[in-house]
Amino acid sequence: MDKRNQKQQPDPSNGSKRKREGCLDCSDYFMAVAVLTSKMSEDPNTQVGACIVNQDNKVVSTGHNQMPKGGEDKLSWARTGDKLDTKYLYVCHAELNAIMNKNSADVKGCTIYVTLFPCNECAKLIIQGGIKKVVYLSDKYKDDVLTISSKKMLDLAEIPYEQFYPKGAPEIVININPN
Numbered sequence: 451m452d453k454r455n456q457k458q459q460p461d462p463s464n465g466s467k468r469k470r471e472g473c474l475d476c477s478d479y480f481m482a483v484a485v486l487t488s489k490m491s492e493d494p495n496t497q498v499g500a501c502i503v504n505q506d507n508k509v510v511s512t513g514h515n516q517m518p519k520g521g522e523d524k525l526s527w528a529r530t531g532d533k534l535d536t537k538y539l540y541v542c543h544a545e546l547n548a549i550m551n552k553n554s555a556d557v558k559g560c561t562i563y564v565t566l567f568p569c570n571e572c573a574k575l576i577i578q579g580g581i582k583k584v585v586y587l588s589d590k591y592k593d594d595v596l597t598i599s600s601k602k603m604l605d606l607a608e609i610p611y612e613q614f615y616p617k618g619a620p621e622i623v624i625n626i627n628p629n
């Protein structure tokens with residue numbers, strides 16, 4: 451192509467091969483996707499988000515805690531009272547939804563980024579689904595038997611779990627205002 455008549459554009463790279471300053475780190479991005487996904491949750495007390503990433507660092511799924519289809523407007527988010535009327539027997543956890551929502555054939559070899567440590571039931575799904583690593587943000591229920599048994603199963607299955615610490619800035623501002 452004849453470049454003689456082309457206007458010179460400023461080159462933001464300045465010829466440098468280094469990463470752009472402020473460029474989002476991969477794992478920060480994946481946890482940020484999990485946090486953003488958690489914002490979709492209608493649970494008034496705890497909003498959880500999960501993001502499943504394959505071995506090529508591609509997002510294959512996201513999920514948040516929500517009521518099962520048909521129950522969205524009918525089931526209560528109550529935490530206390532008659533057990534049958536609380537959310538606990540019904541709510542689909544973020545991890546379950548992320549596994550069910552996958553756009554790949556399976557989740558074998560994937561890593562799950564989740565904003566809250568998986569419970570025992572989700573640990574079973576993670577293990578049997580072939581997920582190879584868990585990265586979590588909060589462990590606020592670490593003393594609960596559901597979390598303790600979850601860790602026991604993950605240990606037996608030799609699936610590592612690690613708490614997330616951001617590599618870059620801990621706050622990411624997203625502006626979706628078009629102007």
Ligand SMILES: Nc1nc(=O)n([C@H]2C[C@H](O)[C@@H](COP(=O)(O)O)O2)cc1CO
Pocket residue numbers: 493495496497498514515529537541542543544545566567568569570572591596
């Ligand atoms: N790993 C998890 N993924 C989840 O999606 N959840 C959901 C189930 C509930 O909707 C909510 C916890 O409610 P609460 O007990 O903090 O008010 O988070 C809970 C856990 C904790 O095991």
Ligand SMILES: [Zn+2]
Pocket residue numbers: 543544545568569570571572573
């Ligand atoms: Zn769970």
